Amino acid sequence: MSEVCVIGVGHVGLITAVCLAKLGHSVIGVDKNAERIDQLRRGQCPFYEPGLEDLLDEGLQRGRLSFSQRLSDGIVGSEIIFICVGTPAVADGRADMSQVEEAARAVAQHMTGYKLIVEKSTVPVKTSQWIKRTIGLLNRRGVEFDVASNPEFLREGSAIHDFMHPDRIVIGVESERAKQLMLRLYEGFDCPILVTDISTAEIIKHASNSFLALKISYINMIADLCERAGADVRMVAEGMGYDARIGRAFLDAGVGYGGSCFPKDVKAFAALAEELGVDFGLLREVDRINEGRIERLMAKLREALWVLNGKQIGILGLAFKPDTDDIREAPSARLIERLLRETDVRMKLYDVKAMSAMRELYPPDERLAYVDSPYEAARDAEAIVILTEWDEFKKLDLVKLKSVMRTPIIVDGRNIFEPDHMQELGFEYYCMGRKNIRNHF
Numbered sequence: 001m002s003e004v005c006v007i008g009v010g011h012v013g014l015i016t017a018v019c020l021a022k023l024g025h026s027v028i029g030v031d032k033n034a035e036r037i038d039q040l041r042r043g044q045c046p047f048y049e050p051g052l053e054d055l056l057d058e059g060l061q062r063g064r065l066s067f068s069q070r071l072s073d074g075i076v077g078s079e080i081i082f083i084c085v086g087t088p089a090v091a092d093g094r095a096d097m098s099q100v101e102e103a104a105r106a107v108a109q110h111m112t113g114y115k116l117i118v119e120k121s122t123v124p125v126k127t128s129q130w131i132k133r134t135i136g137l138l139n140r141r142g143v144e145f146d147v148a149s150n151p152e153f154l155r156e157g158s159a160i161h162d163f164m165h166p167d168r169i170v171i172g173v174e175s176e177r178a179k180q181l182m183l184r185l186y187e188g189f190d191c192p193i194l195v196t197d198i199s200t201a202e203i204i205k206h207a208s209n210s211f212l213a214l215k216i217s218y219i220n221m222i223a224d225l226c227e228r229a230g231a232d233v234r235m236v237a238e239g240m241g242y243d244a245r246i247g248r249a250f251l252d253a254g255v256g257y258g259g260s261c262f263p264k265d266v267k268a269f270a271a272l273a274e275e276l277g278v279d280f281g282l283l284r285e286v287d288r289i290n291e292g293r294i295e296r297l298m299a300k301l302r303e304a305l306w307v308l309n310g311k312q313i314g315i316l317g318l319a320f321k322p323d324t325d326d327i328r329e330a331p332s333a334r335l336i337e338r339l340l341r342e343t344d345v346r347m348k349l350y351d352v353k354a355m356s357a358m359r360e361l362y363p364p365d366e367r368l369a370y371v372d373s374p375y376e377a378a379r380d381a382e383a384i385v386i387l388t389e390w391d392e393f394k395k396l397d398l399v400k401l402k403s404v405m406r407t408p409i410i411v412d413g414r415n416i417f418e419p420d421h422m423q424e425l426g427f428e429y430y431c432m433g434r435k436n437i438r439n440h441f
């Protein structure tokens with residue numbers, strides 16, 4: 001059993017804390033946000049994640065999990081300290097590392113015995129060297145410490161499962177002591193555990209995310225090709241996916257990737273390559289293709305509606321993917337921005353969980369309305385655009401939907417319906433890389 005402190009109990013930090021407690025370790029979660037700490041002490045989750053509440057309860061009940069607002073409470077009694085604070089992007093695309101620096105300074109100030117400081121948030125390569133330098137400069141008592149990198153691969157919506165059943169665990173260390181401590185922490189996992197140097201571990205994280213993003217941009221280009229050739233991208237993805245060297249995952253064509261990781265990571269990785277003198281144009285292209293998906297969608301809207309001026313459009317799906325309320329880098333925000341640049345396009349927006357987040361970003365006005373159901377978004381609309389593949393949308397009563405629309409046109413950025421079925425129901429249906437259903441009068 002290890003004594004662990006987790007600094008920053010956001011999505012990654014809280015999942016790490018409850019899962020390590022579940023594994024039997026003694027964990028203290030620390031965060032500046034007093035309200036969040038109070039909430040957690042009462043066993044209340046600050047965001048939705050399947051299974052999180054049960055593990056939080058269990059950890060608190062068994063006395064393996066505690067929370068504090070004071071960094072000193074966490075640092076003094078723990079041997080392993082995870083840094084899971086936010087690294088938001090600043091204006092020029094680089095990550096703002098001030099919270100990581102603040103955590104490192106606090107560790108230096110409060111450590112009285114050996115500490116292993118582990119970076120877990122997605123951070124630019126070489127961050128560990130900065131953490132080490134920061135602690136080193138302030139470490140007046142000369143206390144021994146190590147830094148390590150233990151990148152996290154969890155996805156929102158399946159985070160607990162991803163933590164408990166990882167495809168692999170990556171540990172970047174510089175000393176035998178740090179290696180042994182990390183191996184003890186993950187004792188009992190039967191997946192491959194890869195022990196590397198720190199830079200390699202940091203690059204594994206960026207290289208993995210960028211590769212998944214590359215798969216998505218690749219299939220999106222294949223989708224465009226399929227449309228021109230009269231082929232079906234879903235079948236192409238299936239046909240490719242049976243090849244074990246390729247795999248079917250992350251080959252769903254659509255409006256492109258969003259979220260807090262892929263867009264940021266691809267740009268950051270490309271920038272890092274440039275800094276190191278490596279011409280990684282491939283990654284710039286991945287990013288460029290992704291950014292271009294909204295124009296593809298705009299082209300489809302124009303193909304369907306001819307003139308956009310004065311039209312009413314219903315938008316279904318604001319979250320960057322289903323089962324989350326996260327709208328960071330969501331295609332929806334890009335489309336809204338793009339449509340607001342047209343004169344007098346009016347939009348009715350609906351999402352299952354992300355309405356309040358989007359309302360903050362784009363307050364309602366005469367051109368933007370937030371409505372309570374997909375049918376309200378469809379009312380009097382000249383077209384509907386689908387941007388998130390929520391289950392609720394897959395189960396829509398399409399006859400009812402059609403009956404409230406001014407013209408039955410759907411532009412589906414996530415390919416959730418079958419073109420032939422939509423044709424039977426009398427819709428014009430524009431999708432991504434599959435047969436588009438268009439009436440020829």
Ligand code: UDX
Nearest residue numbers: 152153154155156250251252256257258259261320321
């Ligand atoms: C991702 C990584 O999967 C995870 O390992 C890492 O730790 C954090 O970043 P997440 O951002 O939660 O996780 O979502 P993910 O499920 O990977 O989807 C990312 C984006 O890609 C979404 O916008 C999704 O809609 C899009 N996507 C995904 C596609 O467009 N097509 C696909 O085939 C798969």
